[in-house]
Amino acid sequence: VEITFAETQIPGVCADSYIIERTWTATDNCGNEDVATQLVTVQDTTEPVLAGVPADVTVECDAIPVAASPTATDNCDTNVDITFAETQIPGACADSYTIQRTWTAIDNCGNDGIATQIITVQDITNPVLAGVPADVTVECDNIPSPTTPTATDNCDLNVDISYVETQIPGACADSYTIERTWTATDNCGNEDIQTQVITVQDTTNPTLVGMPSDVTVECDNIPSAATPTATDNCDNNVDVTFTETQIPGVCADSYIIERTWTATDNCGNEDVQTQSIIVQDTTEPILVGVPTDVTVECDAIPAAASPTATDNCDTDVEITFAETQLPGACADSYTIQRTWTATDNCGNAGNETQVVIIQDTTEPVLAGVPADVTVECDAVPGAASPTATDNCDTNVEITFTETQLPGAC
Numbered sequence: 001v002e003i004t005f006a007e008t009q010i011p012g013v014c015a016d017s018y019i020i021e022r023t024w025t026a027t028d029n030c031g032n033e034d035v036a037t038q039l040v041t042v043q044d045t046t047e048p049v050l051a052g053v054p055a056d057v058t059v060e061c062d063a064i065p066v067a068a069s070p071t072a073t074d075n076c077d078t079n080v081d082i083t084f085a086e087t088q089i090p091g092a093c094a095d096s097y098t099i100q101r102t103w104t105a106i107d108n109c110g111n112d113g114i115a116t117q118i119i120t121v122q123d124i125t126n127p128v129l130a131g132v133p134a135d136v137t138v139e140c141d142n143i144p145s146p147t148t149p150t151a152t153d154n155c156d157l158n159v160d161i162s163y164v165e166t167q168i169p170g171a172c173a174d175s176y177t178i179e180r181t182w183t184a185t186d187n188c189g190n191e192d193i194q195t196q197v198i199t200v201q202d203t204t205n206p207t208l209v210g211m212p213s214d215v216t217v218e219c220d221n222i223p224s225a226a227t228p229t230a231t232d233n234c235d236n237n238v239d240v241t242f243t244e245t246q247i248p249g250v251c252a253d254s255y256i257i258e259r260t261w262t263a264t265d266n267c268g269n270e271d272v273q274t275q276s277i278i279v280q281d282t283t284e285p286i287l288v289g290v291p292t293d294v295t296v297e298c299d300a301i302p303a304a305a306s307p308t309a310t311d312n313c314d315t316d317v318e319i320t321f322a323e324t325q326l327p328g329a330c331a332d333s334y335t336i337q338r339t340w341t342a343t344d345n346c347g348n349a350g351n352e353t354q355v356v357i358i359q360d361t362t363e364p365v366l367a368g369v370p371a372d373v374t375v376e377c378d379a380v381p382g383a384a385s386p387t388a389t390d391n392c393d394t395n396v397e398i399t400f401t402e403t404q405l406p407g408a409c
Helices: none
Strands: 002-012 018-029 034-040 050-053 056-061 071-074 080-093 096-106 112-122 128-130 136-141 150-154 162-170 175-185 189-203 207-208 213-216 229-231 239-251 254-264 271-279 286-288 296-297 308-310 318-330 335-345 349-360 365-367 388-389
Touching: 050 096, 050 112, 128 189, 162 239, 207 254, 207 271, 254 308, 286 335
Parallel strands: 056 112, 136 189, 213 271, 296 349
Antiparallel strands: 002 018, 018 034, 050 071, 080 096, 096 112, 128 150, 162 175, 175 189, 207 229, 239 254, 254 271, 286 308, 318 335, 335 349, 365 388
16 A cells, blocks of 8 residues: 655744644555544743853952853754843942843743843042142242143043132232142042142232323214223233213313223232313204295195204204294285204204295185076165185175166166
């Protein structure tokens, strides 16, 4: 009898968990068959095993071992995947902490083997300062700049160096003692402290530089106060004070300004200098907005304008106004002269005039004159009383005449 064999693999939930289906078929000479099947269920429930995980250890912060490279074996998986995680658990300071290193071996079916190493890290060693200068006595214009010491430490590769400068007063501001203190502090608060003492003194006056000369100016051209500087052998930021006094003159915009600068150094040494500015005003103000001359009907006289005035000095120029009427040919025909005068604080005056010529060329208008009429001789109407209006005359005079012309009888 001929026997044939077939094997089929049915995938499962993972690479090493599946079903094998094995089938045998017996066939005789006439094609009659007998088929038999075996199912082999394959599974993986065994965790892989890590080897080479180092033991827990306590070390100085400058002696932390590198992470190991453990291996892993498994009953099925010949190439077990190993993952690594490192967690740092803070301690009392930056260089005193715990490192937890965990390796996890995971086979094809997710079975995992976990192993952990605990590394306890500590730092108890002080840093060391280098390059702190020695004590010195100097003039106040020869104070050395602070140096920049360095520091080394067994763990901290970037040691924090703080600098404090304390000035102990002496006889004056530039006669004193400087104490410069450098403190090197590592991540765990271990310190090295060193101090330099500098004795400083000063006796020289400052000098003002950039003082302007005396000057005479118009009141609209007063220069801004200068900003003199001062030099000193010791004080790099000499105190310069400024006072300005105004001495009245003959008018509000004619006076004298005295500007005084005083340079005082830290020890009270002074340089005092003064500039005198003679201020005057000889310029007339200028009127703006005065209307041009005009000829108008007597019922269209424009209202007086309100010109403004500008001045080189006076910001509130006084403007006066005068209006004069000159008689003309009749009551409603005349001339108006309007004059504006702008006067500044020092009596400089500018004036402008507008001439308004008024005329009346418009006839009045009668109202109420009755229409022509034909009546019987015993019904002649009485004379009417018309009224009259005019563009200028509010009381128009009306005269009346009556004439009788003869008829047929």
